[in-house]
Amino acid sequence: METNFEKMIDLSRRIRIHVLNMVNDAQSSHIGASYSIVEILVILYSRILKIDPKNPCEVTRDKFILSKAHGSCALYAILAEFEFFPLDFLKKYFIDGGILPGHLDKESAPGIEHSMGSLGHGLPFGVGLAYANKIDQNKGQIYVLVGDGECNEGTIWESAMFAGHHKLDNLTLIIDYNKIQSFGRVDDIINLEPFGQKWTSFNWDVIEIDGHNFEQLINAFESKSKKPKVIIANTVKGKGVSFMENTLEWHYKSTNSEQYDSALKELKSK
């Protein structure tokens, strides 16, 4: 079990550099949405999830569902770092003849639990996995990561009601609360507040943390609960590259060569 924060910081830096290279090479979108979830993924894969990269379909494994599948670059990068597949795959992202698509296809590479890309699908699916594990007395834990804008989808609340009613204590939802959605700020479009209270009233345990703080993430994941648990992770869109941080445009933009150099320099310096 990884406890060395220096190693985790270094891994987070490598993930961000992989993502930068992927987005830059492919001239694709969603770098900001990948950067806000890096620390969450690092903690999950280095400390929380019981998954063997050499046996990624083992029946009692923990399962992680990236419902905000537009953050796929970050997932690909961490799966490659943990040797679910070779690092070379990352060069085959998004391009003609590539391996890894912009959104998730479970046929594309090991470690991807479910094909996704449309928002509001991951939590119902994760609820189904969690319910199945309950009736099968399978100890595997289910983790689902959704975006904040994704919580506009009705299915989030349909499954929130179901999971609360059935007391699915083997289910953990992480919300990447970076406060920016597809075409504006969350609090301008559909204000989610009082967000924690909503989940409490749906019979979930709620923990609100800084989603880039390893210690807070570990404590949140490791806290015991008799209900489904939601971790509201306050994050910064574009985290790690100052000119991308907390901006809407870097939900979409890809870097030109100057921006690439500048971003790489900043990431390497941290």
Next chain:
Amino acid sequence: MRTTFVNTLKQLARNDKRIFLITADMGFSVFEDFREEFPDRFLNTGIAEQNTIGIAAGLAMSGKIVYVYSIIPFITMRCFEQIRLDLAYNNANVKLIGVGAGFTYGSMGSSHHAIEDISIMRSIPNMTVLCPGDPFETEELVKRSHEIPGPVYLRLGKNGEPTIHKNKNKINIGESINITEGDDLILITTSNTLELGKSWVDEWNLEGITVNLVSVPTIKPINQSSIIKLIDRNIPIITLEEHNIIGGLGSTISEIIAESGKGVKFRRMGINDVFSHYVGSAEFQRKKLNILQKPKKSWFLK
């Protein structure tokens, strides 16, 4: 058909522990026995069809064979994108059981009519589309659905339909079945209009007119060569379905005719791309909309 479905599913479930039944809060007086016999393999997900499909996918990916039941518009259209992505794209082992084909729920209003389901379901890759026309076809196709390791849509009528099949041979996926032999017309039907088609054929028979009645309980995949054999008979063909004229059985057969390069006198009978605002039973709806009325014999007799 509904009772046959649930009885067949119970039989299958006794021999296969993977079978799991989900309802989105439908099935009063239908599923009580199943729930009692298999309490751990029955789940009411509440009135939330989109969430239901996601949960079904999660259960299927955990090794279960999941049957999901509701009224057709709610189990196909309300959650269509979930079906496309979570079931079909992921090739999840989930069977959608829709009840209320066509105007089965005639008096309930158009919200409950099922006239577009075949069209949309057959357009999704990986999806098998099964439309039984009587209790025998229902029993056979429920069994076949269990053998298919991927998503299936099964379109049911209601309850109490007569059994039309006399030769109760195994029905294979894709197969069309001759119900009656005849040389004056080929009448091809699917789903809940099998009974109507058979009644016309019996009436014509009294006048000395013989009709080849063909039941097509599998819309997708469909065995093209058996349809081409029908085309090669070079006698008029009518397709009959209680579904929109766009995208259902008639479209399926006309695609095969068009690509065969062979000409044949052909007519699609179905719902002519309208919503009904009439109040009444299926039979009443058909009359008021002037659809699915027995064709004049002058259309097909030489």
